[in-house]
Amino acid sequence: MSDQPRTSTARTDLERQAWPALSDAALDVLRAHGVERHAEAGEVIWEVGQPGYPFIHLFDADLDIVDRGRDDAVVVTITAGNFVGELGMLMGQQTFFAGVMRSTGRILVVEQDELRRLVATVPEVSDAIVSAYAARRKLLIEWADGALTIIGDDNDRTCLGLREYASRNRIPFRFVDRADPDAMAAIGQSRDLPAQGTVAIARDGAVLHDPERLTLARALGYELLPEIDELFDLVVVGAGPGGLAASVYGASEGLKTLTIDDTAIGGQAGTSSRIENYLGFPTGVSGSELAYLGEIQAIKFGARVAVPYRASGLAHTDGHFEITLEAGPRINARAVVIASGARYRKLPLDNLGDYEGNGVYYAATELEARYAGGTNAVIVGGGNSAGQAAMFLSRHAEHTYIVVRREGLAATMSDYLSTRIARDPRITLITHSEVTELRGDGGLKALTLTDRRTGEATDIETRALFVMIGAAPNAQWAGDLVRTDDKGFVLTGVAAGAADSPFATSVPGIFAIGDVRSGSVKRVASAVGEGSVVVSSVHAWLSDDPPAKQKAR
Ligand SMILES: Cc1cc2nc3c(=O)[nH]c(=O)nc-3n(C[C@H](O)[C@H](O)[C@H](O)COP(=O)(O)OP(=O)(O)OC[C@H]3O[C@@H](n4cnc5c(N)ncnc54)[C@H](O)[C@@H]3O)c2cc1C
Numbered sequence: 001m002s003d004q005p006r007t008s009t010a011r012t013d014l015e016r017q018a019w020p021a022l023s024d025a026a027l028d029v030l031r032a033h034g035v036e037r038h039a040e041a042g043e044v045i046w047e048v049g050q051p052g053y054p055f056i057h058l059f060d061a062d063l064d065i066v067d068r069g070r071d072d073a074v075v076v077t078i079t080a081g082n083f084v085g086e087l088g089m090l091m092g093q094q095t096f097f098a099g100v101m102r103s104t105g106r107i108l109v110v111e112q113d114e115l116r117r118l119v120a121t122v123p124e125v126s127d128a129i130v131s132a133y134a135a136r137r138k139l140l141i142e143w144a145d146g147a148l149t150i151i152g153d154d155n156d157r158t159c160l161g162l163r164e165y166a167s168r169n170r171i172p173f174r175f176v177d178r179a180d181p182d183a184m185a186a187i188g189q190s191r192d193l194p195a196q197g198t199v200a201i202a203r204d205g206a207v208l209h210d211p212e213r214l215t216l217a218r219a220l221g222y223e224l225l226p227e228i229d230e231l232f233d234l235v236v237v238g239a240g241p242g243g244l245a246a247s248v249y250g251a252s253e254g255l256k257t258l259t260i261d262d263t264a265i266g267g268q269a270g271t272s273s274r275i276e277n278y279l280g281f282p283t284g285v286s287g288s289e290l291a292y293l294g295e296i297q298a299i300k301f302g303a304r305v306a307v308p309y310r311a312s313g314l315a316h317t318d319g320h321f322e323i324t325l326e327a328g329p330r331i332n333a334r335a336v337v338i339a340s341g342a343r344y345r346k347l348p349l350d351n352l353g354d355y356e357g358n359g360v361y362y363a364a365t366e367l368e369a370r371y372a373g374g375t376n377a378v379i380v381g382g383g384n385s386a387g388q389a390a391m392f393l394s395r396h397a398e399h400t401y402i403v404v405r406r407e408g409l410a411a412t413m414s415d416y417l418s419t420r421i422a423r424d425p426r427i428t429l430i431t432h433s434e435v436t437e438l439r440g441d442g443g444l445k446a447l448t449l450t451d452r453r454t455g456e457a458t459d460i461e462t463r464a465l466f467v468m469i470g471a472a473p474n475a476q477w478a479g480d481l482v483r484t485d486d487k488g489f490v491l492t493g494v495a496a497g498a499a500d501s502p503f504a505t506s507v508p509g510i511f512a513i514g515d516v517r518s519g520s521v522k523r524v525a526s527a528v529g530e531g532s533v534v535v536s537s538v539h540a541w542l543s544d545d546p547p548a549k550q551k552a553r
Contacts, residue, residue: 006076017135034110056084061105140172148173152198159198168264235333240267242514243339244294245531251303262310266291340474342515359444364389372397381468387417394426489518501537
């Protein structure tokens with residue numbers, strides 16, 4: 001944290017977004033739903049961890065945001081004319097910091113529930129507040145201030161996993177590398193920390209040793225699960241692009257919506273460094289930025305998003321559906337959207353993640369084909385998708401290699417494709433082999449193939465490796481109830497025996513969208529489209545009269 005006192009003064013573009021003045025129209029609405037009062041310097045307006053802390057507008061006084069975990073250091077002073085709050089307020093999260101009046105004056109207090117209602121329904125209020133709060137979360141991340149300090153070894157997997165969890169979920173954190181004596185000294189000699197492993201220090205000073213993600217989320221007050229007896233109109237399982245779209249449309253159309261995800265908002269798309277084929281972003285958008293924008297939109301409309309919670313079972317009981325979580329209570333829903341996506345099968349190589357999106361690709365469309373231009377393309381996999389990719393990429397690449405572990409393609413690829421490949425001088429099939437090493441700084445430059453029979457190693461220079469060894473659906477948790485195809489993808493529409501909606505599964509009231517659906521296109525745009533459209537089918541199901549539903553079951 002810098003020694004300079006921070007105030008709500010706009011200097012950079014991000015600060016201008018974070019500290020806007022409220023318009024007269026917005027202030028009038030807030031005044032009509034809040035209480036104006038006098039506040040004394042030193043008065044604690046809310047304390048760390050207080051649920052439901054209020055929205056405050058400061059007419060003529062300043063307020064300090066105070067970090068109790070760091071000897072009451074002032075994180076930022078909100079000056080007169082500005083307002084208090086952060087994204088977590090709209091999500092019902094606990095606060096990281098306390099709010100203490102710096103000077104005496106008049107304030108406007110609006111209760112948190114009321115603020116959320118106004119944000120969801122009054123454009124003047126949401127226009128000012130949502131974008132300011134989103135920018136403030138970015139500022140907190142930039143300052144590395146807030147909820148969490150992670151101490152560990154830079155290359156340790158647990159440590160990387162926790163940092164990835166915090167970063168993908170936009171939890172402001174700072175990382176302290178054990179190998180850096182100055183950084184270790186800066187966090188204080190007085191702390192009695194475990195000498196090994198990864199240590200997470202929560203904002204209230206709680207020290208967690210090698211914590212699970214859920215333990216960490218709980219310690220940070222990110223546990224946003226509903227009461228056990230709460231009945232949601234719609235529960236969406238999976239917060240990838242499809243699930244987020246269903247949340248936005250569900251909540252904006254008045255459904256009481258809860259979305260859960262076991263990892264992070266954004267799904268597979270959130271891990272993509274650049275998505276260039278999504279409408280409206282001609283120069284591309286990073287997956288995490290797209291996910292953040294979608295998350296804010298869902299929150300704005302009042303959807304509740306709970307991470308990290310893994311669904312492990314689905315049943316219907318007493319006229320509604322019950323979703324079992326691996327840890328936590330059961331969730332009750334009148335309708336369920338399965339949006340738990342798929343995971344591309346990956347190569348078992350330690351540094352694979354360093355090259356994903358930067359030399360390693362899981363699709364071969366025009367987009368990825370550009371990366372194969374002027375280099376060798378290497379395709380791993382012997383199925384039809386690998387064969388089609390080879391035919392396509394061979395028009396762009398210097399030379400194209402197909403690498404398979406088997407002795408050939410006969411057992412896995414259609415005859416017409418394998419015949420074309422055999423005749424094409426621009427394609428070479430390498431059998432009995434697997435990729436054993438990836439190399440390159442700032443992107444893939446070369447890889448090593450090893451012959452499984454002889455152990456002989458061969459190097460290939462390439463900037464484009466295409467992994468096409470199949471995608472596995474994340475549907476096991478629901479697979480006992482809904483019908484799936486032979487690969488485990490959820491059947492929908494006519495294939496599932498449901499003629500009324502293309503996204504209806506074999507069980508009325510349960511729908512499936514995006515990559516988890518049998519026959520899906522496996523693109524961001526198609527998942528988003530399906531997530532938007534499915535909500536009208538959910539509405540139709542919910543408006544059905546109960547006897548019809550009982551009969552359907
Ligand atoms: C590296 C990469 C780059 C890509 N680039 C592009 C691109 O440029 N353009 C494009 O159009 N497509 C791209 N794709 C494909 C695209 O990301 C997917 O098609 C899209 O994300 C599918 O969205 P979805 O919502 O159906 O599922 P997913 O994105 O798979 O999201 C599913 C979510 O469900 C969660 N989940 C799974 N099981 C459970 C459970 N039991 N309980 C709770 N939650 C669960 C997962 O953690 C995940 O967050 C890319 C994919 C990858 C991996």
